[in-house]
Amino acid sequence: MSDTLSRREFLGAASGLAAGAVLGPELGVGRGAPAVHIQAASKNVAVASGNGLRAVQRAGELMAQGVDTLDAAIEGVKIQELDPNDASVGYGGFPNEEGVVQLDASCMHGPSRRAGAVGALEGIKTPSVVAKYVLLYTDHIMLVGEGAKRFALSYGFKEENLLTDRAREAWLHWRANRGSRDDWLDVPRDERLTIREQGTINCNVVNSRGELSSVTTTSGLSWKIPGRVGDSPIIGAGQYTDNDVGAAGSTGRGEANIKVCGAFLTVEFMRRGMKPTDAALETLRRVIATSEPRLLDEQGRPTFGLTFYAVNKKGEFGAAAFTPRRYAAFDGETAAHHDAAYLFEREP
Ligand code: ASP
Numbered sequence: 001m002s003d004t005l006s007r008r009e010f011l012g013a014a015s016g017l018a019a020g021a022v023l024g025p026e027l028g029v030g031r032g033a034p035a036v037h038i039q040a041a042s043k044n045v046a047v048a049s050g051n052g053l054r055a056v057q058r059a060g061e062l063m064a065q066g067v068d069t070l071d072a073a074i075e076g077v078k079i080q081e082l083d084p085n086d087a088s089v090g091y092g093g094f095p096n097e098e099g100v101v102q103l104d105a106s107c108m109h110g111p112s113r114r115a116g117a118v119g120a121l122e123g124i125k126t127p128s129v130v131a132k133y134v135l136l137y138t139d140h141i142m143l144v145g146e147g148a149k150r151f152a153l154s155y156g157f158k159e160e161n162l163l164t165d166r167a168r169e170a171w172l173h174w175r176a177n178r179g180s181r182d183d184w185l186d187v188p189r190d191e192r193l194t195i196r197e198q199g200t201i202n203c204n205v206v207n208s209r210g211e212l213s214s215v216t217t218t219s220g221l222s223w224k225i226p227g228r229v230g231d232s233p234i235i236g237a238g239q240y241t242d243n244d245v246g247a248a249g250s251t252g253r254g255e256a257n258i259k260v261c262g263a264f265l266t267v268e269f270m271r272r273g274m275k276p277t278d279a280a281l282e283t284l285r286r287v288i289a290t291s292e293p294r295l296l297d298e299q300g301r302p303t304f305g306l307t308f309y310a311v312n313k314k315g316e317f318g319a320a321a322f323t324p325r326r327y328a329a330f331d332g333e334t335a336a337h338h339d340a341a342y343l344f345e346r347e348p
């Protein structure tokens with residue numbers, strides 16, 4: 001099974017765009033978003049959530065070798081998906097309230113303007129790759145649950161137990177302590193309680209030809225209600241790419257992001273001329289404006305976390321969160337952690 005965006009797809013997309021520029025509306029070009037003319041990046045750049053240092057390094061190296069931007073981004077995030085010590089993504093991700101690991105992922109390929117996603121996928125370690133297969137081989141955008149698993153198995157993905165011993169123990173602690181009126185005995189007071197974890201990896205890239213792609217993959221909120229799907233597999237929320245403008249994505253409370261289509265909104269703010277960091281900050285302000293009062297403290301600060309990461313076609317990048325946080329970026333030369341912009345000094 002091929003694991004790369006095929007040359008046929010890539011060239012097909014490129015020639016489609018070239019023809020569209022001449023033929024206009026017949027091919028649908030010109031009916032979409034307003035045209036913008038942004039000078040393309042002259043370097044390879046990748047921006048990701050804080051757990052994505054290895055991802056941006058890998059994506060940067062691969063783009064330097066001429067690998068397609070989506071393939072490079074997915075190879076990057078796969079490192080976290082396959083890492084049993086990252087409890088927020090893929091193998092080793094914390095399970096839902098029944099102890100089952102359900103994974104979400106989505107991706108977009110700028111040059112071909114295509115998207116793919118999977119939701120509540122069980123038993124497959126690399127949902128980002130399955131999302132890419134949806135993009136490549138179907139006329140659909142999102143497959144979920146059992147259907148997504150059968151789709152993956154048909155391409156030779158292996159079904160595996162994703163619940164590591166560490167994740168199982170964390171889940172058992174949570175189950176024992178979730179309430180005092182259930183049939184589970186609480187664990188002793190001095191035993192460390194496991195908190196509700198969040199985590200995800202988002203990676204957005206642009207190459208030296210100005211081609212963009214994005215991917216987000218997660219095990220979602222730990223102890224979630226079975227079947228819950230967050231923002232990560234939602235195109236426009238968990239990630240979004242417009243090859244004329246930029247790419248953006250998020251980590252954090254998916255329910256808050258879905259309501260503002262945050263990745264799409266961040267790209268739209270960049271289309272209007274905002275720098276990636278300013279666009280991400282503006283999206284966070286919109287999130288606050290649409291948040292239910294129960295999720296804000298008395299000073300109007302969100303009681304949840306959410307971070308947006310963005311890169312534009314020129315290769316400028318940035319991230320913003322409610323409170324201080326680090327993110328990872330490859331700036332064309334080195335991979336490093338950077339400070340995200342933020343709205344509030346500290347957590348409520
Ligand atoms: N955004 C993910 C979700 O809501 C979780 C996270 O990033 O922490 O599923």
